[in-house]
Amino acid sequence: MFGKDAFEIPLETQLKLRVMTDEVNSCDDIEKLREMLIETTTLISRYQLLLESTIKEVIERDMESWFNEDMK
16 A cells, blocks of 8 residues: 555654654653653544544545445
8 A cells, every 4th residue: 555655754753753852852851751652642643533533534435436346
């Protein structure tokens, strides 16, 4: 379903990840790190739900399209 390119992180995103990684590595505030981890986990869960919903709709639409083509 996904090509090899879908798993390659673009340079701009790599830079953003590097900046965030550097910020986390330099942070000594455990409470702040805890908050950031909770926010990140919540965001990942939302993205996962959106991706699941999108894929489900695409599969259902494709199956309906194939079914309608077979009925013709």
